[in-house]
Amino acid sequence: MADAELNRSPRMLALFARASVAMIPGASRLPFVGGGGGGIPDRTLTLTDVETDRERLTAYDRVCGFTLSDMLPPTYPHMLAFPLQLALMTSGDFPYPAIGLVHIANRIVQHRPVGAGEVLGLRVWATDPEPHPSGSQFALRTEARVGEELVWEEESVNLRRGHGDESASGPAIAPGSDAELPATATWRLPGDLGRRYGAVSGDLNPIHVHPLSARLFGFPTAIAHGMWTKARCLAALATELPGAFTVSVAFRRPILLPATVQFAEAQDGDEIRFGVRDAKRGKPHLDGVVSLRG
Numbered sequence: 001m002a003d004a005e006l007n008r009s010p011r012m013l014a015l016f017a018r019a020s021v022a023m024i025p026g027a028s029r030l031p032f033v034g035g036g037g038g039g040i041p042d043r044t045l046t047l048t049d050v051e052t053d054r055e056r057l058t059a060y061d062r063v064c065g066f067t068l069s070d071m072l073p074p075t076y077p078h079m080l081a082f083p084l085q086l087a088l089m090t091s092g093d094f095p096y097p098a099i100g101l102v103h104i105a106n107r108i109v110q111h112r113p114v115g116a117g118e119v120l121g122l123r124v125w126a127t128d129p130e131p132h133p134s135g136s137q138f139a140l141r142t143e144a145r146v147g148e149e150l151v152w153e154e155e156s157v158n159l160r161r162g163h164g165d166e167s168a169s170g171p172a173i174a175p176g177s178d179a180e181l182p183a184t185a186t187w188r189l190p191g192d193l194g195r196r197y198g199a200v201s202g203d204l205n206p207i208h209v210h211p212l213s214a215r216l217f218g219f220p221t222a223i224a225h226g227m228w229t230k231a232r233c234l235a236a237l238a239t240e241l242p243g244a245f246t247v248s249v250a251f252r253r254p255i256l257l258p259a260t261v262q263f264a265e266a267q268d269g270d271e272i273r274f275g276v277r278d279a280k281r282g283k284p285h286l287d288g289v290v291s292l293r294g
Helices: 009-021 054-064 076-089 193-201 211-215 226-236
Strands: 044-050 102-110 120-126 130-132 135-146 149-161 183-189 245-251 259-268 271-278 284-291
Touching: 044 076, 054 076, 054 193, 054 226, 076 120, 076 135, 076 149, 076 193, 102 226, 183 226, 193 226, 226 245, 226 259, 226 271, 226 284
Parallel strands: none
Antiparallel strands: 044 120, 102 149, 102 245, 120 135, 130 135, 135 149, 183 259, 245 284, 259 271, 271 284
16 A cells, blocks of 8 residues: 555545544534543554555655655654544544644654665554643554564654643653753744645644634644654754664644744764754744664
């Protein structure tokens, strides 16, 4: 199955439409709409024989800043698995509405470089919710395998805002903030970045694709995808990364488009700490750390 088939626009638009329905008051009582509360279903979704579409890979490399290559960028399998993640979160028995969740942290473990010609098998499931100071949090777990070999895995932590537990902590995978990192680059992000990345990734969440739809969810304009921001950081670090590594990020504040941001980084032993800051005020949008030990 070529990866372009996984994100066919009609299919993804249908999933996002279903996610949007869950935001209508009373809709969660409908049997086919998630967000009605309860426990997270014990379910694993899978895709087999996933092949890379070279044209889509090229488009992804270009929008995220990666050098064109026959190797998959470290964030590319996330995009391949995104339809499974969205399908899981829009199922009728999922306790939270997909739109309205806040992606607060993400960790990727690349066990080895993955070639664009390799055929992948993908698995996605969700963990049980845990308390968070601002509500409750859960993780989407993803694995990518070549045959029986685990080559890549991911943990994406999402926050459901609500009554929180002040004694609880945030996600364990989120690195601490390091505002003193030296800036090494300035990025000017266009207003249509969300639409451009959404067209490639299939992530058509209305908060990203247009200012008008973003305002419906409380944002003054469209915001950049968190996973685009992480991908752009890894593209900037590409020459410093080994074949196997772990990279964790915390998403601090949304980037309102258009924007000018600064990328900062510094290596400390077997770690590279990095971040994205507002160019004018220095407020953090993303904090990250790469463990070069894999």
